Amino acid sequence: MERALKLVAALLPIAFAFAFLVPVFDQGMQALGINAPFGLSTLTLAVIIGGGWGLVAQVTGRWI
Amino acid sequence: MNAQKPIIPADLSQMSDRELRKLELSIARKYSGQVPWIAVIWAFGNLACWLSLWPLVFLNILPLWAAFPIATINMALVYLPTHEAQHDIIARPGTKLRWLNELVGHATSWMLLMPFQVLRVSHLDHHRHTNDPELDVDITSSASGPWHAIWNAVQGRQPNAKRNQDYLASLTRNGREDLIVLSLLYRIGFIAILGTLAWNGFAMEALLLWWLPYQIAITYIVFFLSWAPHHPATHQTRYTNTRSWKSAVGNIGSMGMQFHIVHHLHPYIPLHLTPAAYREMRPILEARGCRLGEI
Numbered sequence: 146m147e148r149a150l151k152l153v154a155a156l157l158p159i160a161f162a163f164a165f166l167v168p169v170f171d172q173g174m175q176a177l178g179i180n181a182p183f184g185l186s187t188l189t190l191a192v193i194i195g196g197g198w199g200l201v202a203q204v205t206g207r208w209i
Numbered sequence: 210m211n212a213q214k215p216i217i218p219a220d221l222s223q224m225s226d227r228e229l230r231k232l233e234l235s236i237a238r239k240y241s242g243q244v245p246w247i248a249v250i251w252a253f254g255n256l257a258c259w260l261s262l263w264p265l266v267f268l269n270i271l272p273l274w275a276a277f278p279i280a281t282i283n284m285a286l287v288y289l290p291t292h293e294a295q296h297d298i299i300a301r302p303g304t305k306l307r308w309l310n311e312l313v314g315h316a317t318s319w320m321l322l323m324p325f326q327v328l329r330v331s332h333l334d335h336h337r338h339t340n341d342p343e344l345d346v347d348i349t350s351s352a353s354g355p356w357h358a359i360w361n362a363v364q365g366r367q368p369n370a371k372r373n374q375d376y377l378a379s380l381t382r383n384g385r386e387d388l389i390v391l392s393l394l395y396r397i398g399f400i401a402i403l404g405t406l407a408w409n410g411f412a413m414e415a416l417l418l419w420w421l422p423y424q425i426a427i428t429y430i431v432f433f434l435s436w437a438p439h440h441p442a443t444h445q446t447r448y449t450n451t452r453s454w455k456s457a458v459g460n461i462g463s464m465g466m467q468f469h470i471v472h473h474l475h476p477y478i479p480l481h482l483t484p485a486a487y488r489e490m491r492p493i494l495e496a497r498g499c500r501l502g503e504i
Contacts, residue, residue, distance in 0.1 A: 153393065202368060207369060209363065
C-alpha cells in the first residue's frame with residue numbers, strides 16, 4: 146500500500162500534465178484562435194507542449 | 210470582550226517580568242472568549258460565493274473573465290477562517306459550539322487542497338518552532354525582500370520543494386502519518402476534478418475558477434501571513450519571532466497581519482480583535498523589546 150501511494154505521489158506531475166495541462170493548452174489555443182503549425186491539430190500540439198512540460202517536471206521536480 | 214480595561218502604569222521599566230506578564234495576560238483575556246461570528250459568516254459566505262461562480266459561469270450568466278477575479282479573492286479569503294478554527298478560537302474542545310469550529314475548518318480548507326487537520330497540526334508546529342531553520346514548517350518562506358518572497362512562495366509549490374518535506378516531517382513528528390495519505394488523496398482528487406472538467410470541455414473554467422486563483426491566492430497568503438510578519442525570520446524568542454509592521458496595502462489588504470505579533474503571543478484572540486489588543490498591549494510589548502513598526 147505504502148509503495149503504491151509513493152508511486153502515485155511520484156507520478157503526480159505527469160498525471161497533472163496529461164489530465165489538465167494538455168486540454169488547457171488545446172482549448173486555450175482554440176479560444177484564442179491560434180492554429181498549430183505544420184498542419185498539426187491543436188490537441189497534438191497541446192500534447193507535445195503540455196506533455197513535454199510535464200515530463201520535464203516529472204524528471205527535474207520543478208515546473209519552473 | 211471579557212473585562213474592564215486594565216490600568217497600565219506610565220512607567221513599565223520598574224515592573225518585574227512576572228508583573229508584565231500578568232498585565233499582558235489580563236489584556237489578552239479581555240479580547241478572548243467570545244465566538245467570532247464574523248469568521249463563521251466569512252467562511253460560509255466566501256464558500257457560497259465561490260461555489261455559486263461555477264453554475265453562473267456554466268449557464269453563461271456571468272462571463273468567465275468577470276468570475277476569475279472574484280474566484281481569486283475567494284481563494285485568498287479561505288485561509289483566515291480556517292486559521293481561526295485551527296486555533297479553536299470559534300469554539301474550544303468540549304464546548305457547545307465545538308462542532309461549528311470543526312465545520313468551519315473542514316468545510317473551507319479543501320478549497321486550498323489541504324485537509325483541515327494537516328493545516329492545524331503543521332500550523333501549531335509553526336507556533337512551537339517559529340523561525341527555527343530545522344523545525345518551522347514555514348521557514349522556506351523567509352526571503353531577503355518582497356520579490357524574493359514571492360519567488361520563494363512559487364518555489365515552495367514545486368514537486369521537489371523543501372516545503373513539502375518540511376510539512377511531511379511535521380506530520381511525522383506529531384505522530385500523524387495518517388494525514389500524509391489524506392493529503393495525497395486531496396491532491397489526487399484535485400487533479401481528478403480538474404481533469405474531468407478539462408476533458409469535458411471546461412478546461413478554461415477549471416483554470417480560471419480554481420487552479421489559477423489558487424496559485425495567486427497561495428502566493429498572497431504566504432507573502433502576508435508567513436513572510437511579512439516574521440521577516441527576517443532570524444529571531445526565535447517569544448517576543449521577537451514576530452513583528453508588527455505598517456503594510457503598504459493597509460490592514461485589510463494584508464489580511465490583518467500588521468498585528469500578527471499579538472496572534473503569536475496570544476493565539477486565542479480572534480483576528481478581528483488583534484488591532485485593539487495590540488494598541489492596548491503596545492507599551493508592554495515595547496517594554497519587552499518587541500520588534501514594533503510605526504503602527
